[in-house]
Amino acid sequence: MAWRGTPRGLRAEFDELLADMQRQFAETMERISGATQQVPLLGGAGTMIDVREHDTDVIVVADLPGVERENISVRLLDSRTLRISARREEAREAEQAGYHMRERRIGAISRTVSLPTDVTEEEARATFKNGVLEVRLKKKVETGGRVIPVGGETKMIEPGERGTSEEQATAERLRKHKEELYEEGKRKLAG
Numbered sequence: 001m002a003w004r005g006t007p008r009g010l011r012a013e014f015d016e017l018l019a020d021m022q023r024q025f026a027e028t029m030e031r032i033s034g035a036t037q038q039v040p041l042l043g044g045a046g047t048m049i050d051v052r053e054h055d056t057d058v059i060v061v062a063d064l065p066g067v068e069r070e071n072i073s074v075r076l077l078d079s080r081t082l083r084i085s086a087r088r089e090e091a092r093e094a095e096q097a098g099y100h101m102r103e104r105r106i107g108a109i110s111r112t113v114s115l116p117t118d119v120t121e122e123e124a125r126a127t128f129k130n131g132v133l134e135v136r137l138k139k140k141v142e143t144g145g146r147v148i149p150v151g152g153e154t155k156m157i158e159p160g161e162r163g164t165s166e167e168q169a170t171a172e173r174l175r176k177h178k179e180e181l182y183e184e185g186k187r188k189l190a191g
Contacts (some may be wrong), residue, residue, distance in 0.1 A: 009174040011114075041108045047109050049084070053116045058137045060113055065131040066090070074135055079118040082135065 050061045056103050064072065088107045093100070119137035126135045150167040 018104075047111060049111060049113060051113060051116065056139055058115050058117065058119050058139060060115075060135040060137070062111070062133040062135075063131060064109075064128075064133050066067065066107075069128045072126075072128060072133060074133070076119070076121050076124065076137070077112070079120070079140060080115045081111065082137070084113065084117060084133065085133075086133075114191045 017149050025073070037158075043079045048063045060082055062084050067086045071087045071089075075083045075085075078084055086109050090105045092103045095101075115137070118140040121137075123138045124136065128134075128135060148169045187188075
């Protein structure tokens with residue numbers, strides 16, 4: 001059956017499917033290794049990103065639990081693409097009856113977000129609080145193109161004014177050339 005949604009909807013559905021596959025793979029690996037008590041790594045499957053468009057700006061919100069502000073990088077790649085990168089390091093020590101264990105985990109993410117409209121880097125700002133990153137970007141102001149001034153009166157050409165003899169000869173040559181091209185096109189289509 002053919003996809004009948006929007007391309008953006010298809011992308012969202014694909015991202016959701018990929019995230020579900022990554023989550024299932026991580027759960028399977030945890031069961032195999034017996035590491036069910038570990039904190040999940042920061043990764044694409046666990047990172048939720050929302051994009052909202054308002055009248056004058058676009059807001060991108062990303063959940064980055066356990067990440068420190070210093071380990072976050074936000075970069076506007078072009079007027080419609082934002083990249084969010086983050087890194088989390090975690091160390092845990094446990095000492096129990098005769099043994100000592102130290103685990104270190106490193107998680108990283110780099111997500112590229114397509115924006116719904118062109119934005120400008122001017123006045124862009126990002127805030128990070130309680131594991132939530134919020135990036136505010138101003139929309140580009142559309143100029144609407146170039147204004148073409150409308151002049152005053154236009155001189156009408158009278159039927160009796162046919163130009164100089166040189167202009168008339170040039171016009172006749174162009175008419176003949178146009179007719180030749182037309183006939184040539186008809187022959188090519190017929191033949």
